[in-house]
Amino acid sequence: MSLTGTPLIVLLSAVALSALIAAIWFAPRASGPAARIGLLAACQVCLLLALLTMGNAYFAFYGSWSDLFGVSAGAGDTGDPALRSTGGALARNQDGRPLVPVQDSFVQQHQLPVGEGRLEAVTIHGQRSGITARAYVYLPPQYFHDHTTRFPVDLALTGYPGNAENLITRLRLPQTAALEIRAGRIKPMIFVMMRPMLTPPRDTECTDVPAGPLAETFFAQDLPAAISTAYRTAPGPGAWSALGDSTGGYCALKLAMRHSDRFGAAISLSGYYNALKDFTTGDLYGGSRTYRNENDLVWRLRHLPAPPVDVLVTTSKVGEKDYRQTLQFVALVHAPMRVASITLPTGGHHFSVWNRELTPALLWLSAHSGR
Template identity: 25%
Template sequence: MLPQPRPAARRPLAAVALLALAVPLTACGSAGTGTGAGDARAAISANQGSGSATPSAPASSSAPPKPTKVLMPTGPATQFSKARDTSAGPILMTTLAGPKSGVSGKVWVWLPPQYNDPKYANTGFPVLTLYAGGQSAGYNTWTDNQLPIQEIDQQMVTQGKAHPFIMIMPVQNLDSNEAKALECADIPGQPKIGTWMSQDIPDFVRANFRTLKGRDGWAVMGASTGAFCSAKLALQHPDVFKAAVPIDGYWNPDSPLWKGHEQERLANSPDQLIGTGTADVRMLATAGGANGYETKLVKNWIAKAKAPTTVEYYEQPGGKHLTSDFKKMIPTTLEWLTANTAGPEAD
């Protein structure tokens, strides 16, 4: 079993405001050549016996089966190509044709080094899906050295400060034209990118990798436009995601494609969803301290949160709406995610 990283302490961060602004949670969720990912996948099989008209008495020594925590890959296995190498291992890439959405788009994957270590062959890992800023059509900035979250994660794992997350990095749009922004939603008459993100991608992950049963090991994070997506997806799908980190986000859908569909637009608005009190999720919302407009926007949004949703606030001292400042927040966000999601488990 992979040793559990020690939980991230909820200690005050220097020169940082970290405020709980909602009621605490109540108790009551491209095809290419194959690479190393294939070595890590395993098929599962189950034998079902035929029923009997007269059930036999159970053996007195038999015990109920032990509940399992790990979900082994369900298949079918995907073929991956290598996008690039990092000091923490390769980033893989494929094109996912979503059977539920009908959407086809690129997805990048990074597996922590522990995943392919034979010692952890029966260990399930938490999953972090990362969304980029901008249009993110054909690219995802979490896959390049502008946001080296993979290397930082491994450094923090060795320090006992972070989980070794499986990282999933999809595209967010199918066209670079901002007038065709899909805003991570099923806009009427447009490709169902919302279904692709919330159903096809999690199904793809479970088909290929050892994960944890239930939602406790699933989180989303994104910056700018990606913050909008991560907040929206978590609030709409608390059965899939337990936690979200929207970094310097906005909350009001404004794509021209919503014209004539105001009711659907509002149903996909984080500004509306945050106050419904229907999503049992945890979030950390950030803002750059050098941007007064942004800090006000984020704080006003957090103030609308209703239980069981909880939102904490992190203000980056002197931070601006820049990728270079998003990079500086990676350790803080990984530490928070580790404290708010389940870590690796073995049966």
């Protein structure tokens, strides 16, 4: 039974309802306050499970059981050298191609109308990182007008936990882009939509973990190389840009700042700027304080040359924990890096806020991407 499917939601709702009915029925037999509290607690747990499952399906945090528990379903390599059997080549990628198109019912359900572009699903086999991951690709209608024109590419990353589906269902990125492209307000570009959680359930924060998953190499090297084998991507530095919400925003900024030879612009919707270390990440920095600093974007602005990139950051005065950090980041940006920002008076950490920011962000991106 799928983690995000209706059957599970129906089942858990039925369980919660049954628990409540049973509690109502058996309450008189409960001897003493402790037992009654126990009944209430049990019902509450069932209700919360049902609600969590519904919320997860709606926001697409975890797409599957293996996402949640990290058991490799065989569809991906964790890229962790400690887990690789010695002496064996990567057997999963049987045909050796870095990019494999896949049939995906989600794409079929969310395909764009004729003339608005095309949504495709692909599996990327990272040949340098050893990581395999799913991506959704949006091709603008102009892609199909001829066979030679090349297009700039934007890598869009969702938050953690999160599935790339929510970039389509909740953020509505391809739909918004299609609208703006059709109106001629933004230039046609390719969007590649992914999630930063490459090795579920661990949060690797788009970092090359020493002796661990090479998440940064996947996004900075493997992904552009793979996409360029299958699609007509524009050459040159700055042909790529990155965009993301929350953790995806941190990733977008980090990729642009650490790989400005490829990424010319980045957008962070309610992203943060510090190098995380918590129970979802573990130690991402090989025990090195200085390597952790390199992954702290505010530290980078203070201590390293600023890269030649354009960035847009968004936050809210009320409702965003990163408000102060964003102000600090913006104040520290210096040439040749340039920064613009969107500051809402109020707005929480969720998709309808990012929806409101997306169109102005895409307009900004169109003016600043591609060189």
